[in-house]
Every structure is written in C-alpha cells, then in structure tokens.
Amino acid sequence: MLPEHTDVLVVGAGPTGLAVAVTLAGHGVRATVIDRLASPPVTSRAAVVHAGTLEVLDRIGVAAPLVTRGLSATRFTVRDRDRVLLTIPFDRLPSRYPYALMVSQAETEAVLADRLAALGGRVLRPYQLTGLALDDAGATARFAGGETVRARWVVGADGMHSAVREPAGIDFGGPADPGESFLLADARLDSALPRDQTVLFLAPQGPLVWAPLPDGVVRLVAAVADAPRDPDAARFQALLDERGPARRPDRLTELLWTSRFRVHHRIAGAYRAGPVLLAGDAAHVHSPAGGQGMNLGLRDAVALGDALAAVLDGRPATLLDGYAAARRPLAEEVLGFSAGLTRLTTLPPAGRLLRDLLLRTASRLPPARQRLAVRLAGFEPGPGAMPHRTAGAHPAHPAVPA
Known part of the structure; x- marks a missing residue:
C-alpha cells in the first residue's frame, strides 16, 4: 500500500532509482520507491560498471558485493577481424578497481535492492504513475487505481519515456528520428578470445561488440541496417562470421536472450523543475558506445541522493539547483563522447584507412592509451568520485559544498 505522504518519491526502480534510495537511506532518509513492473526484469542491456562508478558505489556500500557477481575485464581492444588496432589497458587506472566490471544490469539491480533492504527500504510494485500536480510545497502523484501520494520531492528515474518528466514541463531535446539500429544477445560461444577483455570489432558491415559476462556468457551487440524483432541464432552466427575472428572463428552454441534497439541522443532541458528532479535515462539517453549510460545514471543518483539528504537536513533547496x-x-560531455565513438565505428569506406592508422598510432603511445582508459572509466571531478577512498566510507553529504 502506498503512503499518503513521503519526503521523497522515487519513480522507477532501475539502477538509478535504487541508487538514489540507497544513498538517501545511508543518510537516514527513507524514500518511497515505486515501479510499474510487478517484478524486477531478469534481462538487461547494460553489462559494464566502470571503475569511476565503482568508486562512487563504494561510498554507499554497493561496490564490494557487486564485484563478487561480476567478471573483471582488464583491457579493451579494437580489432579488424584478427588484427589488433588498439589496446586500452585498465590495470593502471588510479583506482582500487583497475578493470571494467562485466556484470548484467539485472545483477546490479539485485545488489542495490539487497542494500536498500538492509537499510530498511523496499520497492513498492506495481504502481503506474498517471499524473503529477506540482505546487510550491511539493507534488501530488496520482496512480492507476486512484491512489495518491503527497511528496515534498519527486525523483524521475523512470527511463527515456519518463512519466515524471512531461508533467513537470521539462523538454527532452534531440533528433526526432532515432539513429542506427542494433541487435543484442547474451550467448554461449566456442571462442578462442580471452575472457579478460572486451573487444570491439570494426568491419565494413558495421561494428560488433564482444563482451564477456560471468558463467561463460558473452554479450554481443551489433549495428545492423534493419534489426528484426526476433533474431535467431543463425543471424548472430552470421554476424560473428562476417565481423568476428577469422582464423579461429567463434561458434555460437546457445542463444540465451536477444533484443533490439535504436540509438537515441537526447538530454533533458533541465534536471530540476520545482519539486521534480531527474536522473539517469529520464535525463539523458545516448549511444551505448563505451558503456557510459547506466554508469552516468548511477553517478547522477548518488550525487542527487547526497543533495536531497542535505536539503532535508535543513540545507537550502538551492543545493538541488547545484x-x-x-x-x-x-x-x-558523455553524449558527445559516445556519439563520437559511434561515428568512429560507422565511418564510410573512404575514412576507414585513416581511422585505422590513427588507432594503431594511439596504441603505440602509452599516454594516449592511459587517457582513453581514464575517460572510459568515468572518473568525475570533485568529492565522491576520487579514487582510493576508504572502503565503505559514507561521509555526511560529501557531494555538497560547505
């Protein structure tokens, strides 16, 4: 049953919404978290948590249990079939987590939900937000079935098609037409590729990402001209044959899950409208290149949770404008970076030779490789994102200036 009143209503129990609630709970604030789904999804698109994000999650007690569920990839390679064009090592990152943690989004959500439960919180399901009325003192949220909740603050963490963003009057700017289509699958492969690295294959037909996950699973993501609704194993085998390793080709042995999506590049015109605050995909969506989307949303969430807790503790509401x-x-910046990576992988034939030359040159320059590793890792300036923080530390409102 929904409460009649709450200080913070979090709409959406994906990684971003859960991380907001966990951060608030760590400060002693119990948020009301609702989600429209009756149960958490068991499949997901996001498959990597970068070092910079792990440093932030460490502050809310989530990084250590998450690491136990994932697989450490210590490098990222770019290839043209069997020819390595660029290697980006993560093992020299200035972090206690010198790797990219390969883990299903479903596992990330499960760890966050466990942490929230340990702090006394829970997710209320299924509740579909149908309306939101804002005023100077907060907001009244309406739900299917007629229930209402009066909230001082409402966090929209409900994804690209946010039910919070529109009634708050926040635009979601970007191209009207979606970009390139992609196929995605989790599969088991007979493969000679090392499982301590993620590989981006560049091919004339388009890019193919090969990313290891725990339990012998591989995440495949491929740009295609027209993604079918239900791609079969033969389609993914064909993609591996035309874009993957040539001398020792991969063989798909089991197809576990498939999906398709189109790239969108959009960003909210504002992250705050009165009592409404946005985070994660409700605020920004972009190409999956570089695995930045969920990571940026998680870092949004901890920053927002810290700021909200400070305001509820008596600090000025202008901190939320901050x-x-x-x-x-x-x-x-992330939208520009991911869009640039996408363009790099889908260049027309005339630009590919120069691109490959630049990649091979960068691979021979250790400073260039290190800069790329740090950029992919998602370190952000300011408190709360600095490496080597004491494990489990959660100082009071560390992201809020004194």
Whole structure:
C-alpha cells in the first residue's frame, strides 16, 4: 500500500532509482520507491560498471558485493577481424578497481535492492504513475487505481519515456528520428578470445561488440541496417562470421536472450523543475558506445541522493539547483563522447584507412592509451568520485559544498 505522504518519491526502480534510495537511506532518509513492473526484469542491456562508478558505489556500500557477481575485464581492444588496432589497458587506472566490471544490469539491480533492504527500504510494485500536480510545497502523484501520494520531492528515474518528466514541463531535446539500429544477445560461444577483455570489432558491415559476462556468457551487440524483432541464432552466427575472428572463428552454441534497439541522443532541458528532479535515462539517453549510460545514471543518483539528504537536513533547496547545474554538463560531455565513438565505428569506406592508422598510432603511445582508459572509466571531478577512498566510507553529504 502506498503512503499518503513521503519526503521523497522515487519513480522507477532501475539502477538509478535504487541508487538514489540507497544513498538517501545511508543518510537516514527513507524514500518511497515505486515501479510499474510487478517484478524486477531478469534481462538487461547494460553489462559494464566502470571503475569511476565503482568508486562512487563504494561510498554507499554497493561496490564490494557487486564485484563478487561480476567478471573483471582488464583491457579493451579494437580489432579488424584478427588484427589488433588498439589496446586500452585498465590495470593502471588510479583506482582500487583497475578493470571494467562485466556484470548484467539485472545483477546490479539485485545488489542495490539487497542494500536498500538492509537499510530498511523496499520497492513498492506495481504502481503506474498517471499524473503529477506540482505546487510550491511539493507534488501530488496520482496512480492507476486512484491512489495518491503527497511528496515534498519527486525523483524521475523512470527511463527515456519518463512519466515524471512531461508533467513537470521539462523538454527532452534531440533528433526526432532515432539513429542506427542494433541487435543484442547474451550467448554461449566456442571462442578462442580471452575472457579478460572486451573487444570491439570494426568491419565494413558495421561494428560488433564482444563482451564477456560471468558463467561463460558473452554479450554481443551489433549495428545492423534493419534489426528484426526476433533474431535467431543463425543471424548472430552470421554476424560473428562476417565481423568476428577469422582464423579461429567463434561458434555460437546457445542463444540465451536477444533484443533490439535504436540509438537515441537526447538530454533533458533541465534536471530540476520545482519539486521534480531527474536522473539517469529520464535525463539523458545516448549511444551505448563505451558503456557510459547506466554508469552516468548511477553517478547522477548518488550525487542527487547526497543533495536531497542535505536539503532535508535543513540545507537550502538551492543545493538541488547545484545538482542540476553540475550534472547536465557531464551528460552533454558523455553524449558527445559516445556519439563520437559511434561515428568512429560507422565511418564510410573512404575514412576507414585513416581511422585505422590513427588507432594503431594511439596504441603505440602509452599516454594516449592511459587517457582513453581514464575517460572510459568515468572518473568525475570533485568529492565522491576520487579514487582510493576508504572502503565503505559514507561521509555526511560529501557531494555538497560547505
């Protein structure tokens, strides 16, 4: 049953919404978290948590249990079939987590939900938000079935098609038409590729990502001209044959799950409208290149949770304007970075030779490789994102200036 009143209503129990609630709970604030789904999804698109994000999650007690469920990839390689064009090592990152943690989004959500439960919180399901009325003192949320909740603050963490963003009057700017289509699968493969690395294959037909997951699973992501609704094993085998290793080709032995999606590049016009605050995909969506989307959302969530807790503790509400002012430029930068990576992987034939030459040159320059590793790892300036923080530390409102 929904409460009549709450200080914070979090709409959406994906990684971002859960991380907001966990952060608040660590400060002694119990949020009301609702989700429209009757149960958490068991499949997911996001498959990597980067070192910079793990450093932030360490502050809320989530990094250590998450690491036990994942697989450490210590490098990222770019290939043209069997020819390595670029290797980006993560083992020299300035972090206690010198790797990319390969783990299903479903596992990330499960760890966050366990942490929330340990702090006395839970997710209320299924509740579909149908309306939101804002005023100077907060908001009244309406749900299917007629129930209402009066909230001082409402966090929209409900994804690209946010039910919170539109009634708050926040635009979601970007191209009207979606970009390139992609196929995605989790599969088991007979493969000679090392499982301590993620591989981006560049091919004339388009890019193919090969990413190891625990339990012998591999995540495959491929750009295609027109993604079918229900791709079969033969389709993914064909993609491996035309884009993957040539001398020792991969053989798909079991197809576990498939999906398709189109790339969108959008960012909210504002992250705050009165009592409404946005985070994660409700605030920004972009290409999956570089695995930045969920990571940026998780870092949004901890920053927002810290700021909200400070305001509820008596600090001025303008701190939430500071959250919005700080996070939106970071999203703009990530959108530009991921869009650039996408363009790099889908160049027309005339530009591929120069691209490959530049990649091979960068691979021979250790400073260039290190800069790329740090950029992919998602370290952000300011407190709360600095490496080598004491494990489990959660100082009071560390992201809020004194």
